[in-house]
Amino acid sequence: MTTYVLRRLLLALPILFGILTVTFLLFHVVGGDPALQRAGKYADAEKLARIRHQLGTDRPMLEQYGRFLVSSATFDFGTSWTEQRPVLEMMAEGAGPSLSLAAPAFLLEVVLAVSLALFCAFFRGTLVDRLTVVLAVAGMSVPGLAYILFGQKYLAHEWKLFPIYGFEPLPGGAVFLALPALIWVALAVGSEVRFYRAVMLEEMAQDYVRTAAAKGLPARRILFGHVLKNSMIQVVTRVVISIPFLILGSLLLEVFFGIPGLGNKTVEAVNRSDFPVVQAFVVVGSVLYIAFSILTDVCYALVDPRVRLR
Amino acid sequence: MSADGSAPPVAPSRPRAAVLAVRAFSWPLALLALVAGGLVRALAVPLHALRARGPGDEGAVGPLRRYATAAARWLSFRTDRFPPLVGRVPPDGESPGRWHEARRRMSKSPVALAAWAGIVLYLYVGIGAQAGWVAPSWESSQPDLVYARPQGLGHEHVLGTEQIGRDVASLALRGTLTALWIGTFAALLACVLGTVLGAAAGYFGGWVDALILWVFTTIESIPELLLLLSFAYVLRKNPSFSDFYADTFLATDLHVSVGLFTIVLALGLTSWTGVCRTVRAEFIRHRDRDYVVAAKALGVPTRRVLFRHILPNVFHLVLISFSLIFIGAVKSEVILTFLGLGLDAGEASWGQMINHAKLELTREPSVWWQLGAATVFMFGLVLAVNLFVDALRDALDPRLKH
Numbered sequence: 202m203t204t205y206v207l208r209r210l211l212l213a214l215p216i217l218f219g220i221l222t223v224t225f226l227l228f229h230v231v232g233g234d235p236a237l238q239r240a241g242k243y244a245d246a247e248k249l250a251r252i253r254h255q256l257g258t259d260r261p262m263l264e265q266y267g268r269f270l271v272s273s274a275t276f277d278f279g280t281s282w283t284e285q286r287p288v289l290e291m292m293a294e295g296a297g298p299s300l301s302l303a304a305p306a307f308l309l310e311v312v313l314a315v316s317l318a319l320f321c322a323f324f325r326g327t328l329v330d331r332l333t334v335v336l337a338v339a340g341m342s343v344p345g346l347a348y349i350l351f352g353q354k355y356l357a358h359e360w361k362l363f364p365i366y367g368f369e370p371l372p373g374g375a376v377f378l379a380l381p382a383l384i385w386v387a388l389a390v391g392s393e394v395r396f397y398r399a400v401m402l403e404e405m406a407q408d409y410v411r412t413a414a415a416k417g418l419p420a421r422r423i424l425f426g427h428v429l430k431n432s433m434i435q436v437v438t439r440v441v442i443s444i445p446f447l448i449l450g451s452l453l454l455e456v457f458f459g460i461p462g463l464g465n466k467t468v469e470a471v472n473r474s475d476f477p478v479v480q481a482f483v484v485v486g487s488v489l490y491i492a493f494s495i496l497t498d499v500c501y502a503l504v505d506p507r508v509r510l511r
Numbered sequence: 512m513s514a515d516g517s518a519p520p521v522a523p524s525r526p527r528a529a530v531l532a533v534r535a536f537s538w539p540l541a542l543l544a545l546v547a548g549g550l551v552r553a554l555a556v557p558l559h560a561l562r563a564r565g566p567g568d569e570g571a572v573g574p575l576r577r578y579a580t581a582a583a584r585w586l587s588f589r590t591d592r593f594p595p596l597v598g599r600v601p602p603d604g605e606s607p608g609r610w611h612e613a614r615r616r617m618s619k620s621p622v623a624l625a626a627w628a629g630i631v632l633y634l635y636v637g638i639g640a641q642a643g644w645v646a647p648s649w650e651s652s653q654p655d656l657v658y659a660r661p662q663g664l665g666h667e668h669v670l671g672t673e674q675i676g677r678d679v680a681s682l683a684l685r686g687t688l689t690a691l692w693i694g695t696f697a698a699l700l701a702c703v704l705g706t707v708l709g710a711a712a713g714y715f716g717g718w719v720d721a722l723i724l725w726v727f728t729t730i731e732s733i734p735e736l737l738l739l740l741s742f743a744y745v746l747r748k749n750p751s752f753s754d755f756y757a758d759t760f761l762a763t764d765l766h767v768s769v770g771l772f773t774i775v776l777a778l779g780l781t782s783w784t785g786v787c788r789t790v791r792a793e794f795i796r797h798r799d800r801d802y803v804v805a806a807k808a809l810g811v812p813t814r815r816v817l818f819r820h821i822l823p824n825v826f827h828l829v830l831i832s833f834s835l836i837f838i839g840a841v842k843s844e845v846i847l848t849f850l851g852l853g854l855d856a857g858e859a860s861w862g863q864m865i866n867h868a869k870l871e872l873t874r875e876p877s878v879w880w881q882l883g884a885a886t887v888f889m890f891g892l893v894l895a896v897n898l899f900v901d902a903l904r905d906a907l908d909p910r911l912k913h
Binding site: 215216219220222223224227228231232234237335338339341342343344345346347350351353354445446449452453467468471472474479480482483486487490491494 | 622725726728729730732733734736737738740741742744745746748749750752842845846849850851852861865868869872877879882885886889890893894897898901
């Protein structure tokens with residue numbers, strides 16, 4: 202196990218290098234000259250040169266690349282151009298609010314999706330099953346912004362079931378998070394149901410299910426004791442791999458409900474042309490993703506004793 | 512898109528090949544599809560088809576399926592050439608191929624038929640809008656108007672008007688065209704890129720494989736939305752990209768806006784990894800099979816082995832990926848436009864409609880029809896493609912049950 206993790210970490214190095222290169226290419230080569238945007242429309246050459254010097258973009262490309270690699274490797278993403286404080290500090294600040302929306306919503310979504318999938322698997326092939334699948338596909342097809350705008354307008358504004366906007370840290374702010382969490386579940390549950398249903402159906406076709414049925418076990422026990430237990434492997438791995446996305450937060454929900462999370466900060470940074478912030482988000486998001494994909498494989502081995510990592 | 516197509520601002524010097532190809536794709540194709548396809552014949556079919564069973568039906572047929580068949584036949588003229596329009600019907604004595612089987616299975620499923628009918632309907636709207644027959648007067652009649660009181664649903668404007676007096680129904684129909692352009696070209700770009708790279712990686716192996724594998728693992732490790740956002744962001748901020756855009760499109764009479772171009776490029780260049788992964792795996796499976804070895808031994812050029820011998824065997828997977836990327840592109844357009852990285856305010860797109868509706872909803876009494884129209888139109892297209900992909904997947908690979 203230890204050797205496996207070590208090897209995976211070593212294999213992640215070239216990918217990390219690739220991510221840093223892609224990010225550098227995007228923001229420093231494709232992105233053009235940031236000084237032009239920073240200086241505004243009516244800048245003279247002197248001001249431009251001063252800003253370029255300040256940002257370090259007057260140096261040769263290779264030197265900039267080297268500096269970028271070194272500073273990223275030490276998790277030093279510089280200071281934000283608009284807020285004049287370390288980017289890392291801003292990120293640390295945003296992770297909490299993002300998670301306080303994402304974690305409960307995601308938990309609810311997984312529980313709901315797994316229950317519905319079990320339900321579908323039990324009634325597979327019948328009208329109820331097909332109806333659930335079609336409804337799931339229909340739910341996936343509604344644009345996300347429509348859920349948000351209509352939910353905010355009717356559920357919050359007209360019928361006053363929820364506050365429209367705002368954020369407070371948990372547990373006091375739970376009332377603010379209820380509507381965004383609900384919309385999160387509505388947005389995501391369709392594809393999850395479909396995924397877990399496929400998993401459950403695959404389990405249902407296994408020999409041990411037939412054996413259990415032949416032994417005369419009640420359907421309830423087969424379903425919860427055998428099928429659910431075995432499909433938990435897939436559930437757990439899918440949950441673990443989703444964690445980085447939970448930390449990064451939901452762009453649209455956070456913007457519309459005024460939650461000061463990372464998604465909100467991303468949109469703000471894009472609107473203000475704050476290069477270092479967007480760049481740092483890309484790098485940190487990717488690092489998290491790689492870390493959690495290794496963790497997923499480890500979880501796989503922990504949950505399922507048949508899986509050996511070498 | 513400029514208002515006046517007849518007088519381009521700069522005289523085009525020499526139209527590029529791509530320009531010619533796209534131009535050929537616009538209204539002449541629409542004419543061909545509608546006239547040569549036989550709209551007249553199509554209009555005569557549905558009543559007849561509903562009353563009597565079609566020639567291809569055997570045994571008992573449910574009313575839902577009969578209705579869906581009639582609808583599909585009405586819209587696409589021939590259900591015996593049911594989608595996808597690739598492959599061929601084999602002569603007697605030859606075993607039917609994968610596509611033929613898939614077509615047979617799909618034409619038995621009411622959901623698949625209904626989904627196909629929906630897609631074809633959207634295609635017709637798109638072709639009509641490109642030709643200028645559908646929603647010809649979608650632009651504001653008074654360009655300087657800053658605000659006009661939105662009118663509700665009524666007989667003059669079926670779906671009402673929006674804040675600068677444009678007809679919502681026209682905007683939604685015109686938005687269909689934009690969505691189809693974005694979805695088609697982004698998915699096309701992604702699929703071509705993914706297929707070529709995946710084929711090369713899978714077939715050649717060795718350092719080519721290692722390099723391509725490294726590139727797509729890297730891109731896959733960056734959270735998708737963040738990558739897409741940064742890509743669109745840096746493109747829009749780069750002045751030389753605007754110059755490149757202006758050189759390519761402004762001097763021609765192609766009405767491709769900078770936002771559309773950015774979205775297609777950003778989506779195409781970020782979503783090819785999935786195709787690449789699938790195609791690579793399939794090519795690894797196929798590269799040592801007898802037919803490939805035989806082709807190589809006979810001296811068939813490598814390019815031909817790759818794309819004429821192996822690719823047809825894995826093409827169904829590319830087609831499924833195409834549809835999935837199409838859906839992703841249509842949905843992403845809304846998000847990118849909302850963030851100001853997509854289409855501009857003067858263009859007709861569902862993203863712009865939703866974006867405007869954000870403010871309209873807060874008015875008293877609230878103006879919901881623009882958001883509603885965009886939602887329903889987008890929902891229809893995405894649902895149809897979603898259901899179609901499911902049916903296609905089931906039909907092509909009956910062992911899988913999604």
